[in-house]
Amino acid sequence: MDIRVTGPEPTSAERVAVDAVLGPPESAWAGGKRNMDLEGRISLLGGGRARAFRDRLLPAFHAVKERFGWIPPGAFNYICKRLTVPPAEAYGVATFYHLFSMEHRPPTEVHVCEDIACRIKGSEGLHQNLVTIHGGSAEIGIRHSPCLGLCERAPAALILRAGEQPTGGAIGCATVENVQFALDSSAFPDQQKDWLSHSVPQLGQPQLRLLARVGNGSPDSIAAYQATGGFEGLTKALAIGPLLIINEVIASGLMGRGGAAFPTGKKWEAVAQAKGPTKYVVCNADESEPGTFKDRVLMEGDPLAVLEGMAIAGIAVGATKGYIYIRGEYPLAVNRMQNAIDAARAGGWLGNNIQGTDYAFDIEIRKGAGAYVCGEETALFNSIEGMRGEPRNKPPYPVHFGLFGKPTVINNVETLANIPWILRMGGVEYAGIGTGNSKGQKLFCVSGHVTTPGVFETPFGITLRQLITLAGGTPTSAPIKAILLGGAAGSFVGPDQLDVPLTFEGTRAIGASLGSGVVMVFDETTDLGDILVRIAAFFRDESCGQCVPCRVGVTRQEELVNRLRLGQPKGSVEQEVSLLGEIAQVMRDASICGLGHTASGAIQSALRIFGTSTMQRENAKARS
Amino acid sequence: MSDSSYWFKPPPRPSQIPMRPAEPINPLVEISIDGEKVAIPTGSTILDACKKIGLDTPTICYQDTLTPVNVCRVCVVELEGSRILVPSCSRKVEPGMVIQTDSERVRHSRKMVLEFLESSVDLSTSPQILMQAKRYQTDPSRYGDPAPPAAQNERDHHHAGHHEIPTGAQALTVAQPPKVDNSLYVRDYAKCLLCYKCVEACGTDAQNTFAIAVAGRGFDGRISTEFNNPLTDSACVYCGNCIAVCPTGALSFKSEFDMRKAGSWDESAQTQTDTICSYCGVGCTLTLHVQENKIVKVTSPFDQEITEGNLCIKGRFGYTHVQNIDETNPLSTEEVSH
Numbered sequence: 031m032d033i034r035v036t037g038p039e040p041t042s043a044e045r046v047a048v049d050a051v052l053g054p055p056e057s058a059w060a061g062g063k064r065n066m067d068l069e070g071r072i073s074l075l076g077g078g079r080a081r082a083f084r085d086r087l088l089p090a091f092h093a094v095k096e097r098f099g100w101i102p103p104g105a106f107n108y109i110c111k112r113l114t115v116p117p118a119e120a121y122g123v124a125t126f127y128h129l130f131s132m133e134h135r136p137p138t139e140v141h142v143c144e145d146i147a148c149r150i151k152g153s154e155g156l157h158q159n160l161v162t163i164h165g166g167s168a169e170i171g172i173r174h175s176p177c178l179g180l181c182e183r184a185p186a187a188l189i190l191r192a193g194e195q196p197t198g199g200a201i202g203c204a205t206v207e208n209v210q211f212a213l214d215s216s217a218f219p220d221q222q223k224d225w226l227s228h229s230v231p232q233l234g235q236p237q238l239r240l241l242a243r244v245g246n247g248s249p250d251s252i253a254a255y256q257a258t259g260g261f262e263g264l265t266k267a268l269a270i271g272p273l274l275i276i277n278e279v280i281a282s283g284l285m286g287r288g289g290a291a292f293p294t295g296k297k298w299e300a301v302a303q304a305k306g307p308t309k310y311v312v313c314n315a316d317e318s319e320p321g322t323f324k325d326r327v328l329m330e331g332d333p334l335a336v337l338e339g340m341a342i343a344g345i346a347v348g349a350t351k352g353y354i355y356i357r358g359e360y361p362l363a364v365n366r367m368q369n370a371i372d373a374a375r376a377g378g379w380l381g382n383n384i385q386g387t388d389y390a391f392d393i394e395i396r397k398g399a400g401a402y403v404c405g406e407e408t409a410l411f412n413s414i415e416g417m418r419g420e421p422r423n424k425p426p427y428p429v430h431f432g433l434f435g436k437p438t439v440i441n442n443v444e445t446l447a448n449i450p451w452i453l454r455m456g457g458v459e460y461a462g463i464g465t466g467n468s469k470g471q472k473l474f475c476v477s478g479h480v481t482t483p484g485v486f487e488t489p490f491g492i493t494l495r496q497l498i499t500l501a502g503g504t505p506t507s508a509p510i511k512a513i514l515l516g517g518a519a520g521s522f523v524g525p526d527q528l529d530v531p532l533t534f535e536g537t538r539a540i541g542a543s544l545g546s547g548v549v550m551v552f553d554e555t556t557d558l559g560d561i562l563v564r565i566a567a568f569f570r571d572e573s574c575g576q577c578v579p580c581r582v583g584v585t586r587q588e589e590l591v592n593r594l595r596l597g598q599p600k601g602s603v604e605q606e607v608s609l610l611g612e613i614a615q616v617m618r619d620a621s622i623c624g625l626g627h628t629a630s631g632a633i634q635s636a637l638r639i640f641g642t643s644t645m646q647r648e649n650a651k652a653r654s
Numbered sequence: 655m656s657d658s659s660y661w662f663k664p665p666p667r668p669s670q671i672p673m674r675p676a677e678p679i680n681p682l683v684e685i686s687i688d689g690e691k692v693a694i695p696t697g698s699t700i701l702d703a704c705k706k707i708g709l710d711t712p713t714i715c716y717q718d719t720l721t722p723v724n725v726c727r728v729c730v731v732e733l734e735g736s737r738i739l740v741p742s743c744s745r746k747v748e749p750g751m752v753i754q755t756d757s758e759r760v761r762h763s764r765k766m767v768l769e770f771l772e773s774s775v776d777l778s779t780s781p782q783i784l785m786q787a788k789r790y791q792t793d794p795s796r797y798g799d800p801a802p803p804a805a806q807n808e809r810d811h812h813h814a815g816h817h818e819i820p821t822g823a824q825a826l827t828v829a830q831p832p833k834v835d836n837s838l839y840v841r842d843y844a845k846c847l848l849c850y851k852c853v854e855a856c857g858t859d860a861q862n863t864f865a866i867a868v869a870g871r872g873f874d875g876r877i878s879t880e881f882n883n884p885l886t887d888s889a890c891v892y893c894g895n896c897i898a899v900c901p902t903g904a905l906s907f908k909s910e911f912d913m914r915k916a917g918s919w920d921e922s923a924q925t926q927t928d929t930i931c932s933y934c935g936v937g938c939t940l941t942l943h944v945q946e947n948k949i950v951k952v953t954s955p956f957d958q959e960i961t962e963g964n965l966c967i968k969g970r971f972g973y974t975h976v977q978n979i980d981e982t983n984p985l986s987t988e989e990v991s992h
């Protein structure tokens with residue numbers, strides 16, 4: 031394919047930024063100098079070989095964004111030439127992600143979370159104050175962001191600073207003062223040693239498994255890891271081989287922790303049995319479901335366990351390459367995972383001939399760029415491949431047609447972190463923990479109106495009430511009004527459901543779902559209408575726009591929710607509620623992916639439980 | 655010099671004109687549609703099976719010359735055992751499938767999809783879609799009056815993940831002024847329902863030019879060149895194969911666009927005449943649409959098995975030499991004097 035690139039050439043700084051990630055251009059075809067000795071008039075790098083680099087598109091955009099804060103046209107054109115990607119397609123990809131901008135942006139951006147857990151802790155005021163201070167600045171831009179995965183420390187902010195030495199970091203319990211301090215000093219709280227201790231209220235307790243190492247201060251030390259049982263699972267896996275590994279995982283009854291609750295062992299078995307020499311393991315670390323932050327805590331606190339789980343998956347299914355796709359809003363997690371991968375490689379736990387065996391496995395990190403939908407497994411594959419993050423129609427399923435069209439295991443971070451533990455203790459024994467079909471221990475992301483929000487680890491079977499008690503109960507005397515289970519894609523339950531066991535089957539029995547383990551608590555003072563307006567806006571922002579039911583459905587749903595909110599229904603309120611129900615049904619029935627299927631769940635459940643009067647502001651009790 | 659020293663060895667001349675290989679005979683699969691048993695070859699879609707028994711299934715983003723993208727979802731049917739409805743245009747038949755095409759759920763989804771489109775897209779030149787909307791008894795007025803149109807290029811600057819919170823008083827649409835940036839064809843994206851067909855036709859399904867792609871996200875998604883450049887600053891080669899597949903008239907010949915604007919476009923007064931393009935040896939079939947003794951647009955039959963409805967700029971727009979108008983020059987809209 032010959033591509034036509036119009037517009038500016040790259041500046042030398044732009045060229046350097048792109049070459050830093052793609053290497054120097056091999057040929058004139060790729061935008062370099064023509065090497066007459068080697069190339070003559072025929073390009074060394076054309077056709078299929080050139081197109082094979084498409085998956086470098088996102089890394090190249092990231093490099094340019096980190097250098098300049100946006101994607102200048104010269105750099106964009108140069109990337110298109112380097113990778114033989116038609117500019118119109120590359121433009122379609124860049125404009126898909128909210129962290130990329132094709133229009134000029136200040137080099138430093140403060141992303142202030144506007145999502146649910148942060149709203150009830152005053153994030154809107156924080157955003158306004160920051161805009162008042164920095165509005166119009168050429169150096170600092172203030173932007174809204176969907177959930178930053180820091181809900182235990184709401185309100186949250188994220189600073190991303192472009193430049194030759196790009197920096198950035200997250201700020202929890204953000205105030206104008208600590209944001210300003212970070213801007214002035216480039217010292218970010220997430221780099222402090224005790225950062226994680228705030229996220230894990232149970233720190234140091236003996237029953238912790240998944241969180242046992244979190245907060246111990248040396249997350250990428252192989253020695254410290256091995257001293258606490260690290261790599262025992264992988265060592266066993268190397269010894270027993272694929273068949274027995276899969277047997278252990280099937281015996282454990284482990285169900286995926288990413289939201290869909292699919293049996294992990296069955297997924298692995300299908301990929302192991304799929305034909306073809308090339309297979310992949312992908313770790314889904316896109317964690318963008320509002321209210322979810324457990325995967326971040328695992329990656330920041332125990333990255334080697336995630337990596338070990340991936341390596342075991344690779345050996346089990348016959349894959350030699352794994353990708354971990356981490357959302358772009360998690361700079362520290364990216365950093366910690368990279369250090370862990372480097373350390374594991376140096377220690378012979380990744381790479382060729384792992385620990386002297388014939389097994390090979392290596393891991394590459396890919397960063398997302400701001401798109402919730404890329405957590406959907408097939409959208410994630412498209413995103414890695416350098417396409418727009420649009421979900422694919424299923425079937426075919428990832429186990430047959432996944433990343434680069436190859437059989438692929440895709441698992442959530444928490445799912446994979448369970449794997450080393452399963453191999454160490456044995457699948458049958460693991461299955462002894464928990465209840466019914468919900469085996470093992472589960473991470474719950476508790477936030478909102480509780481005294482000690484954070485990630486909690488308990489065996490399956492704990493009830494909602496017990497979990498809230500574990501998190502210190504509500505901080506004031508105001509009683510609980512509602513609990514959001516499973517995040518924006520989940521549903522609300524009322525205080526009458528506090529005794530539901532938080533298991534897959536327990537939540538299903540009350541028409542809810544565990545989702546990614548979100549438990550967000552709202553007390554009587556909460557303006558639920560405002561929360562519903564935000565949830566509607568979230569889906570309006572995050573729909574990929576591919577299919578009509580979801581693209582127009584989320585837009586109409588948001589308009590309707592706002593009409594109810596403003597007390598300006600078209601016709602009667604009953605008509606509006608029934609139309610909202612019709613919209614919900616077509617989204618559930620006819621959308622392509624889970625985003626559309628679940629985009630109406632929380633709103634529908636809230637209206638069902640609390641009635642339409644909950645929409646209006648005056649019906650929220652003043653905060654005592 | 656012996657034959658083997660050539661790097662390329664031509665195949666032996668055929669003794670006769672080669673025949674198209676016979677279609678492989680696929681074993682039949684039996685499925686049930688609305689209670690009726692249908693036997694159809696493996697590899698067929700549910701839509702094929704529906705057609706076989708004469709069911710009128712609405713489709714918008716499907717076209718048999720393009721890879722199915724299954725995005726419009728108007729063709730959904732209910733498949734027993736599936737939690738969600740499935741797109742009939744792309745779902746392959748499997749033995750024993752039990753399908754309902756007129757259940758309450760199917761009718762609801764089809765109605766809502768059509769209603770959603772009517773409420774957000776200008777369908778005034780999409781009579782077939784409007785006919786289906788009537789069949790499913792849509793009522794787009796339920797969403798309120800349409801919001802005022804966006805300014806020229808405004809939608810092209812919407813940033814993914816950010817939008818203004820609406821009051822809901824009016825229904826958001828994709829209305830915006832048409833993009834008229836060359837003398838051959840017009841892009842009136844107020845009529846675009848994002849079926850992806852033009853992108854496919856410009857890309858690997860036909861033209862391999864990749865001048866246009868989907869940009870943005872969600873309701874702010876749009877078909878765009880890089881940087882929203884005018885077509886004249888894009889890779890477009892004016893083959894017009896995108897126009898040919900556009901189901902809504904969002905893409906149209908400048909001649910048609912101007913005549914519609916002037917109120918002189920009259921399909922009932924048009925004749926269609928098939929001929930062979932004489933510009934080159936490919937010999938594509940052209941269908942000349944003639945109104946008042948003037949060629950007003952050129953299409954090519956999709957069932958032509960070689961060209962599948964595709965043409966190049968010469969066949970598509972070169973007709974003007976018949977009428978002595980210098981319209982092949984994208985920079986000129988002047989009529990050359992006779």
Ligand SMILES: Cc1cc2nc3c(=O)[nH]c(=O)nc-3n(C[C@H](O)[C@H](O)[C@H](O)COP(=O)(O)O)c2cc1C
Binds near residue numbers: 291294319441445
């Ligand atoms: C819109 C959407 C977003 C999702 N986001 C995530 C995510 O951030 N992380 C995740 O692990 N799974 C996410 N999922 C679920 C994945 O599609 C997939 O089911 C999961 O990664 C499988 O891993 P598991 O079997 O280990 O749970 C998402 C699904 C949808 C529909």
Ligand code: SF4
Binds near residue numbers: 575
């Ligand atoms: S359901 Fe929504 S997010 Fe999923 S493919 Fe359709 S438009 Fe995209």
Ligand code: SF4
Binds near residue numbers: 846848902903904
């Ligand atoms: S311009 Fe036409 S063909 Fe292209 S996506 Fe829009 S409606 Fe479909």
Ligand code: SF4
Binds near residue numbers: 933966
């Ligand atoms: S349309 Fe183009 S390719 Fe076809 S015969 Fe005419 S000149 Fe040749």
Ligand code: FES
Binds near residue numbers: 179
């Ligand atoms: S970080 Fe703000 S809601 Fe999660």
Ligand code: FES
Binds near residue numbers: 713714716723727728
């Ligand atoms: S015609 Fe089947 S999804 Fe559009």
